[in-house]
Amino acid sequence: xxxxxxxxxxxxxxxxxxxxxxxxxxxxxxxxxxxxxxxxxxxxxxxxxxxxxxxxxxxxxxxxxxxxxxxxxxxxxxxxxxxxxxxxxxxxxxxxxxxxxxxxxxxxxxxxxxxxxxxxxxxxxxxxxxxxxxxxxxxxxxxxxxxxxxxxxxxxxxxxxxxxxxxxxxxxxxxxxxxxxxxxxxxxxxxxxxxxxxxxxxxxxxxxxxxxxxxxxxxxxxxxxxxxxxxxxxxxxxxxxxxxxxxxxxxxxxxxxxxxxxxxxxxxxxxxxxxxxxxxxxxxxxxxxxxxxxxxxxxxxxxxxxxxxxxxxxxxxxxxxxxxxxxxxxxxxxxxxxxxxxxxxxxxxxxxxxxxxxxxxxxxxxxxxxxxxxxxxxxxxxxxxxxxxxxxxxxxxxxxxxxxxxxxxxxxxxxxxxxxxxxxxxxxxxxxxxxxxxxxxxxxxxxxxxxxxxxxxxxxxxxxxxxxxxxxxxxxxxxxxxxxxxxxxxxxxxxxxxxxxxxxxxxxxxxxxxxxxxxxxxxxxxxxxxx
Amino acid sequence: xxxxxxxxxxxxxxxxxxxxxxxxxxxxxxxxxxxxxxxxxxxxxxxxxxxxxxxxxxxxxxxxxxxxxxxxxxxxxxxxxxxxxxxxxxxxxxxxxxxxxxxxxxxxxxxxxxxxxxxxxxxxxxxxxxxxxxxxxxxxxxxxxxxxxxxxxxxxxxxxxxxxxxx
Numbered sequence: 001x002x003x004x005x006x007x008x009x010x011x012x013x014x015x016x017x018x019x020x021x022x023x024x025x026x027x028x029x030x031x032x033x034x035x036x037x038x039x040x041x042x043x044x045x046x047x048x049x050x051x052x053x054x055x056x057x058x059x060x061x062x063x064x065x066x067x068x069x070x071x072x073x074x075x076x077x078x079x080x081x082x083x084x085x086x087x088x089x090x091x092x093x094x095x096x097x098x099x100x101x102x103x104x105x106x107x108x109x110x111x112x113x114x115x116x117x118x119x120x121x122x123x124x125x126x127x128x129x130x131x132x133x134x135x136x137x138x139x140x141x142x143x144x145x146x147x148x149x150x151x152x153x154x155x156x157x158x159x160x161x162x163x164x165x166x167x168x169x170x171x172x173x174x175x176x177x178x179x180x181x182x183x184x185x186x187x188x189x190x191x192x193x194x195x196x197x198x199x200x201x202x203x204x205x206x207x208x209x210x211x212x213x214x215x216x217x218x219x220x221x222x223x224x225x226x227x228x229x230x231x232x233x234x235x236x237x238x239x240x241x242x243x244x245x246x247x248x249x250x251x252x253x254x255x256x257x258x259x260x261x262x263x264x265x266x267x268x269x270x271x272x273x274x275x276x277x278x279x280x281x282x283x284x285x286x287x288x289x290x291x292x293x294x295x296x297x298x299x300x301x302x303x304x305x306x307x308x309x310x311x312x313x314x315x316x317x318x319x320x321x322x323x324x325x326x327x328x329x330x331x332x333x334x335x336x337x338x339x340x341x342x343x344x345x346x347x348x349x350x351x352x353x354x355x356x357x358x359x360x361x362x363x364x365x366x367x368x369x370x371x372x373x374x375x376x377x378x379x380x381x382x383x384x385x386x387x388x389x390x391x392x393x394x395x396x397x398x399x400x401x402x403x404x405x406x407x408x409x410x411x412x413x414x415x416x417x418x419x420x421x422x423x424x425x426x427x428x429x430x431x432x433x434x435x436x437x438x439x440x441x442x443x444x445x446x447x448x449x450x451x452x453x454x455x456x457x458x459x460x461x462x463x464x465x466x467x468x469x470x471x472x473x474x475x476x477x478x479x480x481x482x483x484x485x486x487x488x489x490x491x492x493x494x495x496x497x498x499x500x501x502x503x504x505x506x507x508x509x510x511x512x513x514x515x516x517x518x519x520x521x522x523x524x525x526x527x528x529x530x531x
Numbered sequence: 532x533x534x535x536x537x538x539x540x541x542x543x544x545x546x547x548x549x550x551x552x553x554x555x556x557x558x559x560x561x562x563x564x565x566x567x568x569x570x571x572x573x574x575x576x577x578x579x580x581x582x583x584x585x586x587x588x589x590x591x592x593x594x595x596x597x598x599x600x601x602x603x604x605x606x607x608x609x610x611x612x613x614x615x616x617x618x619x620x621x622x623x624x625x626x627x628x629x630x631x632x633x634x635x636x637x638x639x640x641x642x643x644x645x646x647x648x649x650x651x652x653x654x655x656x657x658x659x660x661x662x663x664x665x666x667x668x669x670x671x672x673x674x675x676x677x678x679x680x681x682x683x684x685x686x687x688x689x690x691x692x693x694x695x696x697x698x
Contacts, residue, residue: 328663469662470634470669473537477627490634490667497666506534512633513535519635523614523621524535 011071011082015138017112022063024108030056035219072134074148079119081132093132097121099303099328101146102340103296105139110294115142119149120340143296150284150298184281189344189355191275191289196268198346201314204271205263209256272345277355285325285359287342297340303328305467305493306448307343307356309375309460316458321352325359326463326494341494360448360462374448374462379441385482386502387437394433398426432456442500442511449489449515451500461498467491470519471512475505487511537631540614540621548611548673551653552604558649560596567592613671615682617689620660620669632669638662639690644683646676658682 027034030052070083079098081091100120109115119132137145240248273291280286285299306326315321323344344355356375405419435455443450449468452460472488479485479502487500487508500511513520571585606626613622620639622632643659650656656679657672674682 469638469664470632470667472633472667473631475629480629488666490662490664492663495666496664506536509535509537516635519619519633520537522616522618523537523540523633525538526535 009073009075011073013071014067014134015114015136015141016067017114017138018067018136019064020112021108021114021136022067023060026056026059026063030059070134074145079132079149081134091132093119093121095149098149099300100340101149101298103142103146103298105136105294107292109136110292113139115139115296117142117145146296146298150282150300185278185286187276187278188285188358189275189277189351191272191345192347195272195345195347195351196265198315198318198320199265199268200261201312201318201320202264202268202346203260203312203314204267205260205265208263208267209260268346275345277343277359279358285343289342289345297342299325299327299341301361303493304359304361305491306461306463307360307375308462308494309349309352309356311349311458311460313456313458315346319349320346321349322346323352323355323359326461326467326491326498328493356462361464374443374445374450375460377443377445377450379443379450379452380507382437382440382442382484382501382503385484385504386440389478389482389484389502390433390437390440391430394429394436398422398429440501442503442507444511444514449498449500449511451498453499453501461494463489463491463493463498465515467493468515471516472497473505473508473512489515540612540623542613542678544608544611544613544671544673545655545675545678546608547653547655547675549604549608551650551655551673552607553600554653555649556600556603557596560592560600564589564592564596611673613674615686620686622669622671624670624672632667634660634662634667634669636686636689639686642683642686642690644679656680658686660686 034052034056065085066083069085069088070081072079072081074080074095077095079093079095083089083091098119098121102118102120103115104118105115114136115138116136117134119134121132134142134145136142240251243251270291270293272289274294275289276287278286278288279301283301285301285304287295287297287299289295304325304327308324308326309321310324311321322342324341325343327341343359344352353373353375357373360374402419402422405414405422408414409416409419432455436453439452439454439458441450441452444465447465448462449465450460450462452458468489468491470490472490474486474488475484483505484502485505485508487503488497489500489512490497500508503511509520509524513524567585567589571582571589574580574585575582603626610626610629611622611624613620615621615636617636619633619635624630624632639660640663641659641661643661644656645659646656654676655672656674656676657670658674658679659671660669662668671679671682
């Protein structure tokens with residue numbers, strides 16, 4: 001224990017094994033260029049190849065320098081990271097501001113027993129400089145760090161002082177390593193094999209298509225490979241161009257659908273395999289997932305402000321949904337944080353609902369009835385004015401596109417099938433507008449503000465009213481005419497602001513007044529028909 | 532009627548703000564007009580567009596610019612209002628698209644006052660109040676300097692008086 005106290009106060013380095021990983025990562029990233037170099041050989045290559053090799057070498061050196069310049073330490077009050085070669089910088093985060101800890105291990109990290117640790121705080125979110133990232137520590141060290149940072153159990157100091165009276169009680173003693181106290185954790189959800197059927201409907205395979213296309217294009221451009229001269233490609237092209245146009249379109253669509261489905265399913269299995277959601281007695285939620293790249297995310301439950309149930313159209317068609325956390329310290333779907341707030345991968349809607357019920361802190365006064373749950377409660381529709389607005393907006397955009405295509409056809413000789421297709425899609429726009437209206441809804445139930453919107457990606461967010469900071473009420477010229485408003489609840493969690501779109505103004509004010517009691521009261525007056 | 536509605540915040544911004552907004556908008560339009568004139572000069576032989584089209588474009592821009600510069604500041608001045616009580620900051624802003632913003636003083640994180648070059652000329656200042664949410668900074672623009680300073684001092688004092696980490 002004393003040993004631990006001492007090491008926490010000295011500056012620690014990242015794992016030296018990163019010196020192996022950095023060069024390897026850079027080489028993998030530059031793989032298309034290098035592969036192109038191999039394929040094309042030095043005969044056709046000019047200076048360009050030399051430059052790409054030099055670039056890779058430079059990146060390798062920089063990556064290795066990063067190891068020498070980065071150190072970190074954990075003091076009783078702060079987590080500090082020193083980094084930078086020319087500009088030395090110390091990032092300091094108070095330990096009580098640590099909201100989430102994200103431990104990620106890529107394949108290579110796992111081979112060498114390493115893990116990358118990212119610490120999310122509430123306040124530094126806006127200014128990105130405060131983000132703490134340690135790439136990488138040994139897996140054991142990372143797990144220890146996670147426990148150290150988030151499991152500040154009140155009982156721990158007492159036990160520590162009985163074990164070793166010499167340990168300073170101000171230094172948060174190490175909780176037992178993760179996994180050694182199975183009694184302290186309850187499992188809330190676990191991946192089921194049958195959920196794989198939602199894989200094809202996630203469309204994540206589209207990204208793979210993009211990656212493959214990018215890889216091929218780089219190979220072609222940097223390796224001077226002429227695809228037209230590669231035998232199999234030539235064969236396929238000849239076979240393809242022999243078909244009629246409808247058959248060609250059908251073939252392309254079929255190939256794409258099959259490819260995307262397979263890639264999506266594979267992606268689903270790799271990303272969400274071994275998924276587990278557990279609750280720890282110290283007040284944290286813990287998500288582990290991934291087959292190749294493993295990810296372990298710990299969220300402080302006290303900072304969980306709500307959940308988001310998202311149902312992209314395809315997933316909705318097969319009654320699936322995914323669940324994410326709305327919490328401070330994790331911005332929803334941004335950069336490397338993407339998927340960090342995930343609480344349940346695409347799964348049956350019922351599973352998402354029941355997990356949401358388990359996860360959401362029960363607000364005082366809330367009844368435990370199924371109907372009162374913010375994720376299942378009935379929503380108030382937004383009325384005919386909002387419906388009209390959905391249609392005018394959808395058709396407005398459609399008419400603009402149609403007009404542009406017509407103009408291009410008339411003056412720039414665009415083929416006529418473009419605007420004919422656009423015109424034929426008019427009924428689809430009506431369906432979309434109607435569905436967008438059907439999705440719109442809001443409620444204020446058991447201490448949560450619930451809002452739902454969207455059609456292609458329908459989302460339903462339940463935000464704890466205690467987490468609402470203030471309100472923005474926006475009204476455009478047209479909304480004022482229709483007596484509608486868009487109410488935004490601002491919060492420090494998740495996307496920072498959640499909107500109730502095109503809701504009746506009176507209803508918006510009622511929601512805001514009830515959501516944050518007292519805040520609006522000084523500014524409310526009885527209506528005397530304000531225009 | 533038992534339907535409460537939001538009243539406007541008490542204070543108007545400085546009357547000088549009208550000129551400031553007009554000047555700001557005019558500058559933007561001038562840049563566009565200058566670009567159009569430059570294009571007309573560069574394309575004087577009429578190879579890309581006939582000269583009449585150039586002139587028509589200039590006239591349209593000028594008409595829209597004049598309309599915007601005369602109407603927008605007045606409209607904006609009628610809308611822009613602010614109020615700070617001991618409990619909350621409340622603003623009304625915009626013109627075509629209007630917005631009310633309300634944030635409790637207890638959740639205020641920073642209060643900044645800023646004077647851009649154009650605002651300096653008109654002796655104006657703006658005050659931005661931020662909370663822990665990136666979606667909810669409240670900005671009061673077009674205040675005269677004394678009012679801005681007083682508002683900052685007042686808000687800083689009340690925000691300090693309330694404890695908590697404001698998240």
